Amino acid sequence: MNRSGLTLLSLTALLGSLLSALPAKAQPLSAEDLANAIDLPVFNVDADDIETNSSSLSRADDTALQLHRQRALPVLEAESEANAVEGVLETEAMSAPTAEETLQPNLDVDWNEDVEMEMGSESEPAPAHVSAVEYYSQGVRHYNKGENALAVTSFNAAIAANSEYAEAYVFRAAAKSALDAPAAALADYATAIYLRPDYAIAYFSRGALFSEMGELASAMEDFEQAIALSPTYVEAHNYLGFIKAAMGDHEAALVSFESALSLDAAYAPAHMHRGTSLIALGEFEAAIAALSTAIDLDRTYSEALLNRGVAYYRMGTLPAALDNLNRVLKLDPDSSEAYYNRSYVLAAMGRPNDALSDINRVLSMQPNSVEAYMARGTLYSAQGDTAAAIADFNRVIELDAYSDVAYQQRALARLSRDNVSDAIDDYSSAISLNPINEGVYKGRADAYAIYGDLPAAIADYTYAIELDGGYSEAYAARGRSRYESGDAHGAYQDFTHVIRQDAAVNADVYYYRGLTLVALGDTFAAQNDLQTAANLYLANGQADGYRAVLDRISRL
Secondary structure, three states, X not given: OOOOOOOEOOHHHHHHHHHHOOOOOOOOOOHHHHHHOOOOEOOOOOOOOOOOOOOOOHHHHOOOOOOOHHHOOOOOOHHHHHHHHOOOOOHHHHOOOOOHHHOXXXXXXXXXXXXHHHHOOOOOOOOOOOOHHHHXXXXXXXXXXXXXXXXXXXXHHHHHHOOOOHHHHHHHHHHHHHOOOHHHHHHHHHHHHHHOOOOHHHHHHHHHHHHHHOOXXXXXXXXXXXXXXXXXXXXXXXXXXXXXXXXXXXXXXHHHHHHHHHHOOOOHHHHHHHHXXXXXXXXXXXXXXXXXXXXXXXXXXXXXXXXXXXXXXXXXXXXXXXXXHHHHHHHOOOOXXXXXXXXXHHHHOXXXXXXXXXXXXXXXXXXXXXXXXXXXXXXXXXXXXXXXXXXXXXHHHHHOOOOHHHHHHHHHHHHHOOOHHHHHHHHHHHHHHOOOOHHHHXXXXXXXXXXXXXXXXXXXXXXXXXXXXXXXHHHHHHHHHHHHOOOHHHHHHHHHXXXXXXXXXXXXXXXXXXXXXXXXXXXXHHHXXXXXXXXXXXXXXXXXXXXXXXXXHHOO
């Protein structure tokens, strides 16, 4: 509920871009400066919808935009990283300027005052004996060491010495972004672009920041512009694919990934992300092939192993899924995503205690993980520990009051404890949050039927059927409620509809249609249905059902 990887910019591409655009009077960088000036990390997104499906391997198969932010542009606080792993976009990002608002330079942006005080004024003049390039190189060294406040100070000095130093604006933007000042970072990217409209890396880097902020349309525009300026920009093609996948267009994403691979067939991230889009499209064998290529190119590519585990899980190849997730944990023993996903594999393999152990491990690392509480609550329900399950669903609702799934799951747990009234209330809450979920209407209808309110049950079954005309379980349940309420004709129509859809339906449908035919006075047809029900009960080892039908036949 479930999907990512990061690569650094190509050494040759980045170095060529940075050095070819140095100010005309700049002194050449030293060998040490060259080594320190080439490592500009960029945010690599991974998308699927950014949907969360708590009943499946959501963290990996959704390939969510925020999944592995720790390998992206550095962040200042560990809490920011944890929030990103949980798929939470920061509040500030939601109100950040759009691409349109950042087209013109703005050197006086009012940003994080505490950070600015620590760094000093942006307009502080540089000593005459130090060149802009030297300050720039010093700033890059600080940035690569994670000393972002010091990096900003150095880039300030470089810009004070040369106000048209586009490269310094790009790196200062990256450092500001790492200091959790996205608006100021966007202003610097805009200035770099204003100074150099042909600066592909500036568009690319700003697109990466827009991606992190969830401004997908703006990110797409910037990546497309980077490609227009530099058609062989492999990373830009790859990241454009991420954005298309984030917007749910996996077919278009595949085109971008294949464009990247046509330029560099050994570019592992494009193989990996191509695999994740193939998973989203249900093409699991092709996904495994793509992910395997990424792993062959980089044996430590944990994100590719994680997603390959998901693909094997989706195919039902559980041992291979488990092996891949175990390999992830050998590479990264603290991977909460791997523990989370492995819990589903272990549960599917009939190892619920091991699955619970993995989920508990996730919660020890992320005590406010909604997905982990949902998964654990579902496991507890499956084991019959409904009290523990309800406690976990309560916690989910505390953390996310809009989780219709938590209300639905809590309703099921309450029903199993014969708490029908509260279960109905939970189903009603789930419906208010998601009024087009046919399964919730059927769940509430089942609860109404248990409660004895057959008209309300029939109304909810009917609405579920209106939402999904092929919902055979709702037809069968409505047929039973109609039979019990005395509407034999309506019941017969519902049971017949189910049997016409699938003649091999469960024995109960034939049994209740047989009883309905008795009520309608057609004893001969009733006997045929009851005999079919008896045969199905016997074949399925349902001795009680078999005996009940024989008893009913004997009284015809």
